[in-house]
Amino acid sequence: MSEVISLNLQVWKQSSNEDVGSFEFYSVKDISIHISFLEMLDVVNENLQKEGKEPIAFDSDCREGICGTCGFVIDGVAHGPLAKTTVCQLHMRHFKNGQTLVIEPFRATPFKIVKDLVVDRSSFDQIIQAGGYVTVSTGNAPDANNILIAKENAEEAFDSAACIGCGACVASCPNASAALFTSAKISHLSHLPQGKIEEDERVKSMVTTMDDEGFGSCSNHAECEAVCPKGISISNIALMRRNLIKTIL
Amino acid sequence: MSGATPEKEYVESVSKLDGRVPSGELADKWDKYKSSMKIVNPANKRKFNIIVVGTGLAGGSAAATLAELGYNVKSFCIQDTPRRAHSIAAQGGINAAKNYQNDGDSVHRLFIDTIKGGDYRAREENVHRLAQISTQIIDQCVAQGVPFARDYGGLLTNRSFGGSQVSRTFYARGQTGQQLLLGAYSAMMRQVAKQQIEMFPNREMLDVITVDDKARGIVVRNLKTGELETHSGDAVLLCTGGFGNVYFLSTNGKGSNVTAAWRCHKKGAYMANPCFAQIHPTCIPTSGEYQSKLTLMSESLRNDGRVWVPKNKDDKRLAADIPESDRDNFLERMYPAYGNLVPRDVGSRAIKKMCDEGKGLDPSGRAVYLDFSSAIERLGKKNIADKYGNLFDMYETITGDSPYSQPMKIYPAIHYIMGGLWVDYDLMSTIPGLFVLGEANFSDHGANRLGASALMQGLADGYFVIPNTLGNYLANTKLDSVSTSSDEFTSVKNDCKEKTDQLLKIKGSSTTLEIHRELGGVMWDLVGMARTKESLEEALEKIPKIKDKFWNDLYIPGDSDSLNKSLEHAGRLADFLELGELMALDALNREESCGAHFREEYQTEEGEPLRNDDKYAYVSAWEYNKDSIPILHKENLDYKFVKMTQRNYK
Ligand SMILES: Cc1cc2nc3c(=O)[nH]c(=O)nc-3n(C[C@H](O)[C@H](O)[C@H](O)COP(=O)(O)OP(=O)(O)OC[C@H]3O[C@@H](n4cnc5c(N)ncnc54)[C@H](O)[C@@H]3O)c2cc1C
Ligand code: FES
Numbered sequence: 001m002s003e004v005i006s007l008n009l010q011v012w013k014q015s016s017n018e019d020v021g022s023f024e025f026y027s028v029k030d031i032s033i034h035i036s037f038l039e040m041l042d043v044v045n046e047n048l049q050k051e052g053k054e055p056i057a058f059d060s061d062c063r064e065g066i067c068g069t070c071g072f073v074i075d076g077v078a079h080g081p082l083a084k085t086t087v088c089q090l091h092m093r094h095f096k097n098g099q100t101l102v103i104e105p106f107r108a109t110p111f112k113i114v115k116d117l118v119v120d121r122s123s124f125d126q127i128i129q130a131g132g133y134v135t136v137s138t139g140n141a142p143d144a145n146n147i148l149i150a151k152e153n154a155e156e157a158f159d160s161a162a163c164i165g166c167g168a169c170v171a172s173c174p175n176a177s178a179a180l181f182t183s184a185k186i187s188h189l190s191h192l193p194q195g196k197i198e199e200d201e202r203v204k205s206m207v208t209t210m211d212d213e214g215f216g217s218c219s220n221h222a223e224c225e226a227v228c229p230k231g232i233s234i235s236n237i238a239l240m241r242r243n244l245i246k247t248i249l
Numbered sequence: 250m251s252g253a254t255p256e257k258e259y260v261e262s263v264s265k266l267d268g269r270v271p272s273g274e275l276a277d278k279w280d281k282y283k284s285s286m287k288i289v290n291p292a293n294k295r296k297f298n299i300i301v302v303g304t305g306l307a308g309g310s311a312a313a314t315l316a317e318l319g320y321n322v323k324s325f326c327i328q329d330t331p332r333r334a335h336s337i338a339a340q341g342g343i344n345a346a347k348n349y350q351n352d353g354d355s356v357h358r359l360f361i362d363t364i365k366g367g368d369y370r371a372r373e374e375n376v377h378r379l380a381q382i383s384t385q386i387i388d389q390c391v392a393q394g395v396p397f398a399r400d401y402g403g404l405l406t407n408r409s410f411g412g413s414q415v416s417r418t419f420y421a422r423g424q425t426g427q428q429l430l431l432g433a434y435s436a437m438m439r440q441v442a443k444q445q446i447e448m449f450p451n452r453e454m455l456d457v458i459t460v461d462d463k464a465r466g467i468v469v470r471n472l473k474t475g476e477l478e479t480h481s482g483d484a485v486l487l488c489t490g491g492f493g494n495v496y497f498l499s500t501n502g503k504g505s506n507v508t509a510a511w512r513c514h515k516k517g518a519y520m521a522n523p524c525f526a527q528i529h530p531t532c533i534p535t536s537g538e539y540q541s542k543l544t545l546m547s548e549s550l551r552n553d554g555r556v557w558v559p560k561n562k563d564d565k566r567l568a569a570d571i572p573e574s575d576r577d578n579f580l581e582r583m584y585p586a587y588g589n590l591v592p593r594d595v596g597s598r599a600i601k602k603m604c605d606e607g608k609g610l611d612p613s614g615r616a617v618y619l620d621f622s623s624a625i626e627r628l629g630k631k632n633i634a635d636k637y638g639n640l641f642d643m644y645e646t647i648t649g650d651s652p653y654s655q656p657m658k659i660y661p662a663i664h665y666i667m668g669g670l671w672v673d674y675d676l677m678s679t680i681p682g683l684f685v686l687g688e689a690n691f692s693d694h695g696a697n698r699l700g701a702s703a704l705m706q707g708l709a710d711g712y713f714v715i716p717n718t719l720g721n722y723l724a725n726t727k728l729d730s731v732s733t734s735s736d737e738f739t740s741v742k743n744d745c746k747e748k749t750d751q752l753l754k755i756k757g758s759s760t761t762l763e764i765h766r767e768l769g770g771v772m773w774d775l776v777g778m779a780r781t782k783e784s785l786e787e788a789l790e791k792i793p794k795i796k797d798k799f800w801n802d803l804y805i806p807g808d809s810d811s812l813n814k815s816l817e818h819a820g821r822l823a824d825f826l827e828l829g830e831l832m833a834l835d836a837l838n839r840e841e842s843c844g845a846h847f848r849e850e851y852q853t854e855e856g857e858p859l860r861n862d863d864k865y866a867y868v869s870a871w872e873y874n875k876d877s878i879p880i881l882h883k884e885n886l887d888y889k890f891v892k893m894t895q896r897n898y899k
Binding site: 015016022032035036038039042043046048050051052053054055057059060061062063064065066067068069085089091093114115116120121122124125128129130131132133134136137138139141142143144145147148149150151154155157158161162164165188189191192194195234 | 319328329332337340349388390391392393398401404405421427428431448473502504536537539643646714806811814873893
């Protein structure tokens with residue numbers, strides 16, 4: 001297998017949320033298959049700057065798949081073709097020489113476009129503010145081992161708490177629902193005795209805020225689970241629904 | 250008085266720097282001091298505005314706690330949400346002297362391990378306080394819902410980290426930093442909802458504003474709109490993380506920078522021990538020119554992984570085909586007492602030594618094996634997957650190879666900076682009212698940080714130290730009201746605007762990436778894992794040339810009125826270039842080896858670092874001197890409680 005490939009990129013360019021955007025075409029040559037997708041875009045941007053042109057705006061920070069900063073859609077799939085992988089961890093060895101790729105931002109009404117592939121996901125913070133925490137101020141905590149938690153509960157709580165808040169779930173949902181994101185936090189805290197006490201208030205408040213922020217409702221497409229880079233399960237959504245119904249009954 | 254030799258371009262201050270450590274017995278210093286502090290009464294707290302820059306473990310925990318106490322907090326970060334601070338990437342764990350394993354741990358033992366790990370270059374009293382507070386941190390995090398690993402009985406479980414013979418590291422799979430940060434973030438969000446914290450994401454701090462010589466405000470750039478804003482407050486807390494990216498390639502996030510700290514340095518905050526840069530032994534080796542960052546493979550892997558190279562350097566067999574007898578498990582051979590769990594500086598140098606001897610693995614010769622085959626045999630694949638699954642997956646994603654079937658290849662990389670802005674016992678810098686927390690300060694790790702101790706320090710600073718010491722400062726200090734429309738504020742803001750305009754005006758042909766890569770190369774080769782007088786002098790010659798290139802040939806596309814990643818990068822690079830020079834100067838001045846600072850001229854016969862306690866048992870704190878050479882202030886480390894000895898991990 002050759003160590004380098006060439007690609008044709010169609011990338012969404014949009015200078016701000018107010019502007020109408022459009023696709024631009026870039027032809028990229030001799031990309032090492034060992035670099036990541038974002039490093040490939042770094043190369044494209046280097047070349048654009050050398051030609052005195054504006055680079056493609058995209059965001060990233062950790063480049064280790066944990067901070068949730070990066071993210072866009074490649075050929076219709078949030079974070080691209082490899083399951084459970086953010087674009088910063090996606091390597092070029094998964095692409096073929098001569099392939100054409102369409103790259104777009106995460107699209108959803110509550111995610112405003114900042115520039116090109118960068119979107120504003122601050123509505124996620126609003127959802128957490130509505131109750132995604134345990135009410136405990138610093139200094140009030142009992143000895144850690146006074147709270148016993150069964151291993152499987154701790155593990156399940158962790159599985160949900162592993163969400164990186166990237167927004168791929170919203171971008172992939174036909175209804176732009178934030179149900180997976182919201183339910184992951186609800187489920188994390190519901191699995192722990194510390195979080196149990198505020199469970200009812202939490203679920204009501206977080207779900208209301210999710211709706212107020214303009215996210216759509218979940219109709220079980222499960223696209224979110226398929227693209228989630230951290231493998232967050234839609235069983236969290238079922239738990240959220242059960243908890244919500246409990247508060248009404 | 251000028252420096253000893255002519256090539257050292259600095260002057261030495263005659264007065265000694267005072268860490269303002271309270272008197273009394275080591276073990277009860279902190280508690281006594283706390284009870285003697287002045288307190289701001291609850292009704293008055295809401296009259297104070299506190300600026301917290303950074304939302305990592307240090308800034309997040311500080312902002313949440315201060316808001317809980319009733320202060321008005323303004324919180325700033327460069328990411329689009331506080332939850333993405335680079336603390337999120339910490340993998341392995343957090344230390345605490347809980348002694349839950351009943352293996353003989355204690356506050357005293359954690360204190361001694363940390364002092365020794367730091368090669369006797371940290372302030373004793375700060376380290377002791379850290380060890381004391383460590384236990385409360387775990388309680389706090391569990392109460393917040395951090396899902397730490399547990400045993401079948403429901404109790405918390407621990408793993409071991411380097412530089413310690415007890416098991417005191419708490420962890421949440423390989424994502425401990427993420428879980429701790431989300432804990433602090435959720436506590437922050439609770440306060441945002443209560444309007445005790447006003448959140449300013451996408452803001453980069455460009456300068457600090459002093460009024461009557463006290464820190465009273467900051468200038469930030471809104472990274473989305475390009476707008477410059479000023480904010481005022483009664484104190485400024487700098488929690489802006491580490492600056493390993495001065496080396497270009499590091500395990501830090503792409504946005505990690507020195508800008509906020511450096512601009513404070515230029516306004517009077519001393520920079521301490523900048524040359525103490527930690528090189529982590531187990532990272533995925535570099536793979537090519539376009540590599541943008543290095544990925545850490547957590548130290549926790551050394552609980553079960555064995556580090557080795559083929560005994561014969563011409564042995565080209567696959568790892569699996571090389572029998573035990575033909576392998577050199579060199580850490581176990583060289584350091585039988587600690588084996589694979591030696592501290593990071595020791596491990597990194599041993600790996601470098603093997604590679605320098607030509608035993609490094611193909612193709613670059615800059616890699617060694619980290620092998621799990623015997624652990625998989627002993628514990629089973631499932632057990633290993635439970636412990637390290639996400640790290641193994643990450644390794645496979647990046648390299649295409651599975652560590653379940655063949656050993657990882659690893660090589661050291663820049664990871665953490667022990668140096669940082671100088672602070673006193675209260676965490677206050679040399680600018681009154683400017684406090685520095687977390688990795689951004691120099692305080693607790695001396696010349697080398699032990700694994701799992703940065704998370705501990707960040708949270709200790711934010712949850713438990715600053716809420717006390719800040720209150721004491723506010724209660725004892727006369728603070729007049731200030732206005733962002735005053736001259737002090739507008740003139741600093743104008744300076745920042747000018748600087749941005751200047752960068753955009755250069756219109757040369759080199760990109761920020763090219764220049765940053767060049768700086769990184771010089772720093773790694775000449776101010777890296779092993780340093781000499783010659784290499785450091787060469788660095789001091791080369792960096793100014795790169796700086797010239799930057800200021801004369803830089804090209805930045807676009808303008809300053811909207812999101813402009815190249816412009817952001819350029820501003821940070823300008824500061825890295827100045828910092829790099831100071832790091833080299835600091836390393837040149839310190840004619841000894843200690844911890845991560847390895848001067849080849851100063852080593853024992855076995856190749857271990859050779860300290861010189863008579864001459865260098867001090868903290869180097871550098872004062873910026875506009876238009877002239879830096880001034881070196883010394884804080885003497887006269888150890889009262891621990892005896893300085895030669896570290897021995899054999
Ligand atoms: C890959 C990796 C793994 C690690 N694993 C461990 C581990 O297992 N155990 C351990 O103890 N330590 C570990 N560390 C070290 C530890 O994670 C860090 O030292 C620690 O998290 C730093 O926390 P902090 O709050 O000081 O800074 P950070 O978390 O880096 O936060 C810095 C904050 O400052 C903000 N900021 C920076 N500059 C500016 C500016 N100019 N203007 C405005 N805001 C700014 C950022 O937006 C961010 O919010 C690891 C580090 C790395 C890189
Ligand atoms: S950049 Fe952090 S998840 Fe991709």
